[in-house]
Amino acid sequence: MYSYELKCKTGPQWIRAVMADFDSFLIDHAANERKASTLAMSMVVHYPDKDDIVREMIDLAMEEMAHFREVIKIMLKRGLQQTPDKTNYYIGSFMKAMRKDPKHYLLDRLLMFSIVEKRGAERFGLVGEALIKPKIKDFYQRLAAAEYRHYELFISLAHKYYDDLTVTTRLEELLQIEAVIVKQCPIKAAVH
Ligand SMILES: [Fe+2]
Ligand SMILES: [Fe+2]
Numbered sequence: 001m002y003s004y005e006l007k008c009k010t011g012p013q014w015i016r017a018v019m020a021d022f023d024s025f026l027i028d029h030a031a032n033e034r035k036a037s038t039l040a041m042s043m044v045v046h047y048p049d050k051d052d053i054v055r056e057m058i059d060l061a062m063e064e065m066a067h068f069r070e071v072i073k074i075m076l077k078r079g080l081q082q083t084p085d086k087t088n089y090y091i092g093s094f095m096k097a098m099r100k101d102p103k104h105y106l107l108d109r110l111l112m113f114s115i116v117e118k119r120g121a122e123r124f125g126l127v128g129e130a131l132i133k134p135k136i137k138d139f140y141q142r143l144a145a146a147e148y149r150h151y152e153l154f155i156s157l158a159h160k161y162y163d164d165l166t167v168t169t170r171l172e173e174l175l176q177i178e179a180v181i182v183k184q185c186p187i188k189a190a191v192h
Helices: 012-020 022-046 051-077 089-096 102-130 134-161 164-184
Strands: none
Touching (some): 012 022, 012 102, 022 051, 022 102, 051 134, 089 102, 089 164, 102 164, 134 164
């Protein structure tokens, strides 16, 4: 199993912001799950010739939709509604680092998704730790474990289609970029 560490940890200010406005966090979180599902389906459409990607990304799209459904249920119970999508600093900045040429496009996407999933796993873990009520605490702990699996899935797909040196070199670059973005990101009650 391939693994790596993120270059920086999420600070205590982030979890404080989330807990101070958990309703806003839930609304942003729901949108994140829906977008993760859409992105997985975009991979299915983009790589019809790659069986592993097609299979894994359909499963992933369904799992992210299931997460979306669960977050929406929590929101509805609290009387919360979805809000229109806003551009996200974290994802937007990360996308700018993606190379668009056919040779690198797949590698960059797989590595970026892996890093985003790993950051999600870290942050849902923090939310799970901070929450008190057992049902929702358990939900976030389950989500952290799921996003951790997704991080592993994307890094192993990267190694499937590219040689080790190509993967580790680019991974190192993208991890550095992600750490800079995380530090620049405005702290708010949102996943990123
Ligand atoms: Fe998810
Ligand atoms: Fe995920």
